[in-house]
Amino acid sequence: MIVDARGHLCPVPSLRLRKAFEGLSPGTRATLLATDPMARIDVPYLMAELGGRVVETSEVDGVLTLVVETGDAPTG
Incomplete structure (x- = not known):
């Protein structure tokens, strides 16, 4: 799954990613494309x-690509 948030400032990339993760099984991977450098943070x-993790981060021509993986929801 690709979540394209290029051209949007934070918090939009994170909000789009959160929405995309709703209802996904643990271990599902997604790729976020973002141009706002704050997405790296x-x-x-x-x-x-969300109990997940960032698997890979790269940047080419000002576009951040973050591969993320869902995990179990934190239990508190």
Whole structure:
């Protein structure tokens, strides 16, 4: 699954990613495309909150590509 948030400022990339993760099974991967450099900081925090993780981060021509994986929801 690709979540395209290019051209949007935070928190939009994180919000779109959160919405895309609703109802997905643990271990599902998604790719977020973002042009806001704050996504590099915000997405790892979001993934920690959702119990997931960032698998890979890269940047080419100003576009951040973050591959993330769902996990179990944190239990508190």
